Amino acid sequence: MDSRFSKHRIFVIASLLIVGASFFCGYYFGSQSINETKSSANLENKNPTSFVNANFAPFWKAWDILNEKHVSSSSSTPVLADQDKIWGAIGGLADSFGDPYTIFLPPADAEIFESDISGNFQGVGMEIGMRDGILTVISPLKGTPAQRSGILSGDKILKIDDTSTAKLNSEEAIKLIRGKEGTKVKFTILRGVESVPIEIYVTRATIDIPTISTHLRNDGIFVIELYNFSAVSADLFRKSLRNFVSSGSKKLVLDLRGNPGGYLEASIDMASWFLPLGDEVVREDFGTNEDEIVHRSKGYNIFNDKLKMAVLIDGGSASASEILAGALQEHNVAKLVGVNSYGKGSVQELIKITPDTSLKVTIARWLTPNGKSISDGGLKPDIEVKKTEDDIKKGLDPQMSSAIEYLMKK
Numbered sequence: 001m002d003s004r005f006s007k008h009r010i011f012v013i014a015s016l017l018i019v020g021a022s023f024f025c026g027y028y029f030g031s032q033s034i035n036e037t038k039s040s041a042n043l044e045n046k047n048p049t050s051f052v053n054a055n056f057a058p059f060w061k062a063w064d065i066l067n068e069k070h071v072s073s074s075s076s077t078p079v080l081a082d083q084d085k086i087w088g089a090i091g092g093l094a095d096s097f098g099d100p101y102t103i104f105l106p107p108a109d110a111e112i113f114e115s116d117i118s119g120n121f122q123g124v125g126m127e128i129g130m131r132d133g134i135l136t137v138i139s140p141l142k143g144t145p146a147q148r149s150g151i152l153s154g155d156k157i158l159k160i161d162d163t164s165t166a167k168l169n170s171e172e173a174i175k176l177i178r179g180k181e182g183t184k185v186k187f188t189i190l191r192g193v194e195s196v197p198i199e200i201y202v203t204r205a206t207i208d209i210p211t212i213s214t215h216l217r218n219d220g221i222f223v224i225e226l227y228n229f230s231a232v233s234a235d236l237f238r239k240s241l242r243n244f245v246s247s248g249s250k251k252l253v254l255d256l257r258g259n260p261g262g263y264l265e266a267s268i269d270m271a272s273w274f275l276p277l278g279d280e281v282v283r284e285d286f287g288t289n290e291d292e293i294v295h296r297s298k299g300y301n302i303f304n305d306k307l308k309m310a311v312l313i314d315g316g317s318a319s320a321s322e323i324l325a326g327a328l329q330e331h332n333v334a335k336l337v338g339v340n341s342y343g344k345g346s347v348q349e350l351i352k353i354t355p356d357t358s359l360k361v362t363i364a365r366w367l368t369p370n371g372k373s374i375s376d377g378g379l380k381p382d383i384e385v386k387k388t389e390d391d392i393k394k395g396l397d398p399q400m401s402s403a404i405e406y407l408m409k410k
Contacts, residue, residue, distance in 0.1 A: 261319025345374025
């Protein structure tokens with residue numbers, strides 16, 4: 001989710017607009033004749049600069065052949081409208097880049113995505129994504145049916161009900177997971193190094209995405225648990241820090257485990273409470289497309305060197321979580337405790353193609369202040385501590401215990 005959805009930039013990258021327009025304008029010309037040369041020539045005359053290295057004649061030939069000859073293998077299968085074929089073609093174009101985060105959202109998918117951003121929907125309450133070509137749980141959200149049913153970060157989803165996920169992208173999977181409150185969905189899960197898949201049934205509910213919780217431990221250590229980087233997270237974090245200061249404690253645990261990320265602006269604002277003005281928080285690397293952007297601390301920097309801080313991370317800490325944790329680690333503000341983070345280090349931009357469709361496209365990579373690509377294996381903790389399924393069953397939290405032990409040392 002990370003990326004610049006707060007800006008919802010409406011402009012369309014020129015090349016994508018040209019390609020999108022070609023599907024509409026090109027069909028008009030291509031449908032006049034199956035002749036490859038004529039179709040191609042008309043397309044090139046429409047906008048010659050966009051097709052210098054592209055021959056669209058095979059596309060239109062396939063279009064015409066499918067329309068003329070295809071018969072559905074099942075009489076119950078509805079006939080696709082021409083507009084749906086166009087959405088499928090644009091989706092295939094996005095898939096051809098081989099990037100699981102660059103996807104086209106036709107009307108139904110775009111509506112689901114908008115409901116995710118609003119923070120209220122009916123489902124099971126977990127963030128999913130593609131890892132090594134396999135649909136994987138990034139994180140079950142706090143207090144949701146997914147978490148209560150025992151789904152864990154890193155679980156590989158082999159089936160949703162009886163549908164194999166082998167050929168599904170994350171958006172297609174979400175459509176299968178979503179459903180009416182009170183209904184059940186079955187997940188076939190492969191966990192860790194286990195060779196035998198397990199089945200987990202989860203009852204759908206209305207999901208209100210939580211944001212933050214705090215508490216002062218009896219040993220004087222203040223704990224902030226941050227569950228996502230939403231539009232309100234920065235303000236809630238500021239209030240939590242005010243409570244931390246008022247408590248008189250000098251020891252802070254920031255728990256980012258299972259936090260799938262969110263708004264870039266929120267992570268920069270949070271880092272600014274701990275870093276001097278101008279310190280790098282994260283770099284945005286656009287490759288050869290444009291110059292790198294360096295996002296810097298706003299310099300709130302209210303803490304002195306008496307602050308002792310630990311940040312908890314795990315395989316569900318992704319995106320904005322990794323930006324914040326990486327900045328605090330590399331500027332020696334905090335020690336990272338736990339296991340390697342997810343490694344979601346790419347930037348997506350949501351671009352409107354039509355009023356009811358969108359393209360989510362990767363436009364850059366996140367680099368830590370020291371230049372490490374977050375996508376390359378995620379962040380490595382300073383103190384590595386694993387949390388096993390047996391620990392969870394027994395109610396143990398060795399990662400939190402290690403963070404407390406570190407903070408209690410003089």
